[in-house]
Amino acid sequence: MEFWEKELETLPQDKLTRLQLDRLNLVIQSAVRSPYYRSLFSGNGDLESLRDIREVNGIPFTTKQHLRDHFPYGFLTLPRKELIRLHSSSGTTGNPTVVFHNRHDIDSWSNLMARSLFCAGVRDTDVFQNIVGYGLFTGGLGFQYGIERLGALSIPAGAGNSARQIKLMRDYGTTVIHAIPSYLARLYDVFLAEGVNPRTDTELRMLIIGAEPHTEAQRQRIQEMFGVKAYNSFGLSEMNGPGVAFECEYQNGLHIWEDAFLVEIVDPETLEPVPDGEYGELVMTTLDRQAMPLIRYRTRDITRILPGICPCGRTHRRIDRITGRTDDMFIIKGCNIYPMQVEGILLRVAEVGSDYVIRLETIDDQDEMIVEVEVKKDWFRGDLLFLDQLQKRLTHMIRDEVLVTPRVKLVEPGSIPKGEGKAVRVFDNRQN
Numbered sequence: 001m002e003f004w005e006k007e008l009e010t011l012p013q014d015k016l017t018r019l020q021l022d023r024l025n026l027v028i029q030s031a032v033r034s035p036y037y038r039s040l041f042s043g044n045g046d047l048e049s050l051r052d053i054r055e056v057n058g059i060p061f062t063t064k065q066h067l068r069d070h071f072p073y074g075f076l077t078l079p080r081k082e083l084i085r086l087h088s089s090s091g092t093t094g095n096p097t098v099v100f101h102n103r104h105d106i107d108s109w110s111n112l113m114a115r116s117l118f119c120a121g122v123r124d125t126d127v128f129q130n131i132v133g134y135g136l137f138t139g140g141l142g143f144q145y146g147i148e149r150l151g152a153l154s155i156p157a158g159a160g161n162s163a164r165q166i167k168l169m170r171d172y173g174t175t176v177i178h179a180i181p182s183y184l185a186r187l188y189d190v191f192l193a194e195g196v197n198p199r200t201d202t203e204l205r206m207l208i209i210g211a212e213p214h215t216e217a218q219r220q221r222i223q224e225m226f227g228v229k230a231y232n233s234f235g236l237s238e239m240n241g242p243g244v245a246f247e248c249e250y251q252n253g254l255h256i257w258e259d260a261f262l263v264e265i266v267d268p269e270t271l272e273p274v275p276d277g278e279y280g281e282l283v284m285t286t287l288d289r290q291a292m293p294l295i296r297y298r299t300r301d302i303t304r305i306l307p308g309i310c311p312c313g314r315t316h317r318r319i320d321r322i323t324g325r326t327d328d329m330f331i332i333k334g335c336n337i338y339p340m341q342v343e344g345i346l347l348r349v350a351e352v353g354s355d356y357v358i359r360l361e362t363i364d365d366q367d368e369m370i371v372e373v374e375v376k377k378d379w380f381r382g383d384l385l386f387l388d389q390l391q392k393r394l395t396h397m398i399r400d401e402v403l404v405t406p407r408v409k410l411v412e413p414g415s416i417p418k419g420e421g422k423a424v425r426v427f428d429n430r431q432n
């Protein structure tokens with residue numbers, strides 16, 4: 001078995017816990033240099049165990065709202081002169097959230113990214129095409145620095161323009177692609193339209209997918225389209241960006257890098273810890289970030305710790321794929337529904353195409369869930385009786401899963417509009 005940083009990646013659990021505690025105490029001491037954390041605690045006195053990191057000991061959660069309220073400099077522990085980069089989210093609602101990095105932070109993040117890529121099986125002999133937005137979005141530069149640290153040949157392609165992406169792949173013999181899953185399904189359609197077969201006409205040997213929620217069914221589809229494995233990459237800008245948790249060759253959950261992040265899974269309502277194996281909200285503390293440490297940050301992402309040891313030999317625990325964000329969940333007719341539950345049903349059905357969208361509408365004073373589903377070309381041309389049966393079948397399958405009867409609308413492939421970024425799956429147009 002090969003590793004990027006063998007000693008750290010295979011550190012026995014007790015030593016890893018010790019390392020985390022030492023780092024956590026340093027983080028708490030340095031966090032009080034920021035105006036925000038200084039207003040909350042003194043940083044005096046070390047915690048004796050990781051379990052002491054609780055509200056009862058005066059260490060509260062940090063939320064996106066706190067970041068917004070103290071925008072832009074309230075969480076900084078260093079003078080501006082020390083900073084070398086910032087990344088920020090779009091901030092369509094209120095202040096954006098911003099994270100600042102000093103040289104150490106960028107170095108540490110690059111290393112985590114190189115480690116993640118190596119863990120999934122990328123090597124310095126690869127040609128790596130990074131098909132995500134560069135700029136303030138962390139997926140561009142985050143991957144870029146990791147690819148360079150690893151020593152693979154990087155193609156900083158950026159997002160969009162599928163015909164050009166295919167040309168780049170063929171000109172330079174791309175072996176690895178990183179892209180968001182909803183985009184790969186579209187890229188595949190362009191391959192077909194151009195008469196290029198990604199399995200036989202390219203050198204592609206693996207994919208890395210992440211940055212947005214997707215189901216195992218979606219992953220399977222993408223793997224079948226391209227004829228290679230697709231490894232799941234998880235991160236969020238508040239925790240640098242990508243390089244937080246990554247799948248290894250076994251594709252059995254994502255190793256979360258516990259030397260750099262302290263992980264808690266809590267019940268999103270009571271905020272009490274849940275036992276390993278149970279779903280809850282992921283809460284994270286940075287353990288190796290200097291300019292802007294974050295303590296007990298509530299990610300809003302729902303996942304669970306997977307029990308057991310991974311055969312790859314890495315000791316860092318694994319999280320399950322993210323099933324959704326607490327704020328993705330919608331309530332209709334008294335039922336709590338995550339878009340991924342609907343996706344899990346749809347993408348298992350062979351006739352269903354690559355896109356879908358959920359619209360919540362008020363019709364005749366009733367709230368309705370309308371599920372618009374693209375049907376694959378060959379089937380969409382099919383006879384009306386067949387489409388009618390497919391529509392009924394999907395309606396029943398979704399109802400059995402989410403307990404609400406949807407109005408399923410079958411639409412032509414390519415008719416659901418898509419932006420360049422992450423897919424938006426739910427539109428809530430309900431009155432009040």
Ligand code: ADP
Pocket residue numbers: 089090138209210211212213214232233234235236237238299301321322324325
């Ligand atoms: P934004 O909040 O604007 O989407 P980020 O780029 O920081 O900005 O997005 C991070 C979020 O994206 C995560 O909190 C999570 O909800 C989602 N995400 C990232 N990677 C994955 C993944 N592999 N699977 C599911 N969701 C993911």
Ligand code: ZN
Pocket residue numbers: 248249250255310311312313314
């Ligand atoms: Zn593993």
